[in-house]
Amino acid sequence: MKHEEVTSHIVSWLSNYCASANLKGFVVGISGGIDSAITSTLCALTGKKVMLISMPIRQTKAEFNRASEHIVDLCRRFENVESLEIELTDAFTALESALPPTTQHDFLSMANTRARLRMSTLYAVGQSNGLLVAGTGNKVEDFGVGFFTKYGDGGVDLSPIADLTKTEVFELAKHLQVVDSIQVAKPTDGLWEDGRSDEDQIGATYPELEWAMDFQGDESQLSARESEVLAIYRRLNRINKHKMEPIPVCLIPFEFKR
Numbered sequence: 263m264k265h266e267e268v269t270s271h272i273v274s275w276l277s278n279y280c281a282s283a284n285l286k287g288f289v290v291g292i293s294g295g296i297d298s299a300i301t302s303t304l305c306a307l308t309g310k311k312v313m314l315i316s317m318p319i320r321q322t323k324a325e326f327n328r329a330s331e332h333i334v335d336l337c338r339r340f341e342n343v344e345s346l347e348i349e350l351t352d353a354f355t356a357l358e359s360a361l362p363p364t365t366q367h368d369f370l371s372m373a374n375t376r377a378r379l380r381m382s383t384l385y386a387v388g389q390s391n392g393l394l395v396a397g398t399g400n401k402v403e404d405f406g407v408g409f410f411t412k413y414g415d416g417g418v419d420l421s422p423i424a425d426l427t428k429t430e431v432f433e434l435a436k437h438l439q440v441v442d443s444i445q446v447a448k449p450t451d452g453l454w455e456d457g458r459s460d461e462d463q464i465g466a467t468y469p470e471l472e473w474a475m476d477f478q479g480d481e482s483q484l485s486a487r488e489s490e491v492l493a494i495y496r497r498l499n500r501i502n503k504h505k506m507e508p509i510p511v512c513l514i515p516f517e518f519k520r
Contacts, residue, residue: 377414408502
């Protein structure tokens with residue numbers, strides 16, 4: 263990958279989109295992960311206003327510390343970058359307590375609720391400051407396995423890195439000098455109090471998923487692990503199609519409306 267060319271292309275795309283929207287810049291939720299670090303760095307390179315928002319909800323110390331380290335580093339490197347920490351634990355707890363017990367005890371439902379609360383926060387800050395919400399999803403997550411929360415981290419104005427695989431994101435992170443602690447950390451969505459990694463949840467690494475996403479060969483020649491990974495990818499791609507396709511619309515026959 264031509265790192266400088268890719269960087270310049272994305273930065274130009276961001277700048278042009280922002281100008282056409284007649285807005286001031288971007289707001290980015292910072293999780294302590296590689297995707298939000300890259301996205302925020304690319305936004306910062308536009309020279310437009312960038313707000314980095316840390317939104318801890320019962321966050322693990324490691325995730326919070328990585329997010330804080332990146333925020334400090336980017337604010338030091340770019341004069342157009344500022345930051346805001348919005349502690350959402352109390353807000354989340356209040357919402358959680360208002361929900362039925364069956365919902366409170368559904369761990370996946372409550373994990374996704376965290377992401378949706380953060381999305382609402384980003385849009386509130388973004389709209390009040392004339393900023394676009396920049397998405398942090400990569401190609402494998404957004405178009406392969408659908409590893410994001412519908413109307414959570416999937417609720418954004420634009421997606422600058424959604425045509426980059428996770429491997430390419432890590433390459434670009436090195437080129438853009440993202441802090442080392444984020445470059446070496448296992449990817450995680452930050453939605454679980456036990457800090458489980460993406461690999462723990464998916465059952466495959468990102469390089470394996472990237473291979474499965476591109477696979478078009480003879481399945482009879484695959485190893486046992488390759489067959490397993492391909493099955494994981496296909497299952498997730500199938501069950502998460504609803505996230506990756508437009509919302510179904512019930513079209514009424516013309517003669518019914520006359």
